[in-house]
Amino acid sequence: MASILEKIASNLYQGEDEAVAELVHQALDHGLSAVEVLQGGLIAGMDEVGRDFKAGDLFVPEVLIAARAMHAGMGILRPLLAESGTPTAGKYVIGTVKGDLHDIGKNLVKMMLEGAGFETVDLGTDVAPQGFVDAVRQHQPTVIGMSALLTTTMTQMKTTIEALQEAGLRDRVKVMIGGAPVTAAYAHQIGADAYAPDAATAVDIARELAG
Numbered sequence: 001m002a003s004i005l006e007k008i009a010s011n012l013y014q015g016e017d018e019a020v021a022e023l024v025h026q027a028l029d030h031g032l033s034a035v036e037v038l039q040g041g042l043i044a045g046m047d048e049v050g051r052d053f054k055a056g057d058l059f060v061p062e063v064l065i066a067a068r069a070m071h072a073g074m075g076i077l078r079p080l081l082a083e084s085g086t087p088t089a090g091k092y093v094i095g096t097v098k099g100d101l102h103d104i105g106k107n108l109v110k111m112m113l114e115g116a117g118f119e120t121v122d123l124g125t126d127v128a129p130q131g132f133v134d135a136v137r138q139h140q141p142t143v144i145g146m147s148a149l150l151t152t153t154m155t156q157m158k159t160t161i162e163a164l165q166e167a168g169l170r171d172r173v174k175v176m177i178g179g180a181p182v183t184a185a186y187a188h189q190i191g192a193d194a195y196a197p198d199a200a201t202a203v204d205i206a207r208e209l210a211g
């Protein structure tokens with residue numbers, strides 16, 4: 001039975017969305033649980049994508065195609081996981097900060113997180129500090145992630161952390177930041193919990209933050 005999970009993982013890696021969907025059905029028909037297929041097939045495949053992306057052996061288009069295959073498998077598993085009440089790796093609210101419309105990197109982070117079993121809430125782009133505050137109240141995530149691609153908008157990350165503090169919510173959520181102009185030093189300076197330089201590292205750190 002391990003071989004069908006390996007096939008799911010390798011087809012996902014190659015971005016074969018139809019094959020992934022077919023294999024997921026087959027695995028379930030053979031009696032594997034949705035959790036086994038998720039962990040041993042989809043997450044295993046996406047972990048490998050993350051490792052090779054980090055190592056520079058895969059590039060953004062290949063990761064996006066793999067993520068599409070992951071979504072094909074998740075579409076089948078999601079209702080089964082919801083039925084069985086399977087806990088996720090954690091809830092992660094993500095958005096691009098106010099004034100910033102760049103979302104390619106943010107979407108990549110979101111897809112990799114989903115591939116790692118996180119439940120994500122995507123607030124989109126141009127998200128005002130109050131938007132993050134409202135989302136923390138509404139969704140009670142483990143982590144919120146802010147993305148910024150402009151030196152002029154990255155300051156919104158600080159404003160958002162201050163807004164969380166003013167709303168009395170800062171202690172209830174971990175804050176991760178990322179995006180091309182952002183650095184670990186900036187994260188430290190503004191009181192974020194973590195900085196991730198790329199989508200694969202964002203997953204590793206989210207796992208740590210979610211305990």
Ligand code: B1M
Pocket residue numbers: 060094099100101102103104105106108109144145146147148149150151152176177178179180181195196197198199200202
């Ligand atoms: Co814009 N843009 N852009 N742009 N754009 C940059 C960012 C820029 C560096 C180009 C340049 O001048 N060389 C420059 C910023 C300069 C600066 O501030 N330092 C710039 C500018 C100036 C602008 C405008 C102001 C241009 C203008 O109108 N005069 C304007 C601003 C609009 C706005 O946002 N208000 C603008 C507009 C646009 C487009 C709309 C045309 C388009 C965005 C389309 C879209 O996103 N839907 C665009 C694009 C595509 C780019 C470049 C070319 C590519 C960005 C990208 O998607 N990279 C970019 C130049 C460049 O980087 N070569 C540029 C690929 C992506 C996978 O990488 O987003 O870095 P990245 O994400 C990585 C990591 O950073 C990290 O993980 C990702 C994957 O590993 N990461 C996180 C990202 N978010 C994270 C969050 C995390 C953790 C990790 O935790 C939460």
